[in-house]
Amino acid sequence: MTITLKNIEKSFKTDTVLDGVTLEVAKGETLVLFGPSGAGKTVLLRLIAGVIEPDAGQIFVNGVNMDGVEPEDRGIGMAFQNFALFPHMDAFANIASPLTARGQSKSVMKQTVDQVAKLLKIDHVLHHKPKELSNGQKQRTALARALAAQPSILLLDDPLRNVDAKLRFEMRLELPRLLKDQNATVIYVTQDYKEAMALGHRIAVMNNHGIQQIGTPQDIYLSPANVDIAKLFGDPVINLLDVRPERGPDGVVARISDMPIRLSDGYAAQIGQDCRLGLRPEALRFVPEGTPGAIPVEVETETPLNEKTVTLATTLRGREIMVSRPAGSPGPASGRAAIAIDTSAALLFDRTSGSRIAPTPIRQETAA
Missing domain, CATH: 3.40.50.300 (P-loop containing nucleotide triphosphate hydrolases)
Structure with a gap:
């Protein structure tokens, strides 16, 4: 029926x-x-x-x-x-x-x-x-x-x-x-x-x-x-950071802790616009400080939640960011740290309307 x-x-x-x-x-x-x-x-x-x-x-x-x-x-x-x-x-x-x-x-x-x-x-x-x-x-x-x-x-x-x-x-x-x-x-x-x-x-x-x-x-x-x-949808809740995409040497980027985060070139139309960058906590991971492209943060606290550990950190500008990792996996409990971002999972939203912005498909050049 x-x-x-x-x-x-x-x-x-x-x-x-x-x-x-x-x-x-x-x-x-x-x-x-x-x-x-x-x-x-x-x-x-x-x-x-x-x-x-x-x-x-x-x-x-x-x-x-x-x-x-x-x-x-x-x-x-x-x-x-x-x-x-x-x-x-x-x-x-x-x-x-x-x-x-x-x-x-x-x-x-x-x-x-x-x-x-x-x-x-x-x-x-x-x-x-x-x-x-x-x-x-x-x-x-x-x-x-x-x-x-x-x-x-x-x-x-x-x-x-x-x-x-x-x-x-x-x-x-x-x-x-x-x-x-x-x-x-x-x-x-x-x-x-x-x-x-x-x-x-x-x-x-x-x-x-x-x-x-x-x-x-x-x-x-x-x-x-x-x-x-x-x-x-999601626990812990998605990270939402105010950003303004800009043109970087290799394409479109957004800045977190003054570090350029590479975004899809499909967001070229959003360069200079006020947006919100959405990052799921599981799309972030701790890496050694000094890792190329990693974001410097200060770890505030961590909470074990059975199958995972959730860490609250702050960026250099004081913005809170949550990181989720499998229980038992290594990660800092406090102090300075660095975070790598899986940018393929990044979402971009219009800051005024809240609507998700879909990246414009990039046309592939074909050989003559």
Whole structure:
């Protein structure tokens, strides 16, 4: 089943939530809606489900206009943040409720419920009422109910939000397999960028009443549309340094700690313009002082974070810069140091608008 949204608008009184949202989700695709709180992600899900109606625009499911179609007639499975569990039923009955409505046999219901409950690690609380469950168990019960129904379209509103870190990590590995087996078309909401990158075939980044960028996880991370998106993806956050590209002896450069950093010649049009240089912390590495092209810095502090060590340093002009390296690898803990930059990973943004500047392709001379 496919989902198509055309110019969707939605406001609540004077508060505009969605303004001209257009989106297509292919059959069997998992699309992640990602963005800060208040970006309209949940509202968009509720519009697709039919729980609320758009002020303008059209919603199509498998090419059929959903205008006037009741939620129960759309063939959509949902798991929302508020759980919406039947308080008088135990977890088993809640999960089995869509199968009960279809008149499935008890043996099929038991097999299906047991399978999905085991996957979500709630098989030990199947006979507990919702009031006896933790918020994380309630959330997994709501997710299990949506999965047990095996709908063609599945809307999941941050279903792992209240789940502990270990289980959340396991679900990032297990859920894609399960969703692929069901061949469902999935829209998945999350505020966790790691979850978005792990689960989504594509990611739609929402902010400021609409969708700012849609692309594969790799596209979003390596080529963010603007500064705001660049800052949402990555831990530690991307380094952003004010620069003004200039003409160097070998091409376009930007200066950090008074050292020229070679940029792509495709940025020739930005020479003399106020820009922001984006450098991912993992694109920087410590090298011996005096290494040609290295940036002199002063190391302020370092923080071990299990699989990596993050170092905070300052340039000669006092600008902060973060460096990330694998845990256990050598690096200075304090004092003077030097940093080499992988300039192939450098990003350039317009300082006023925040939009990423794509380098102009360099034409290759061909032999006559």
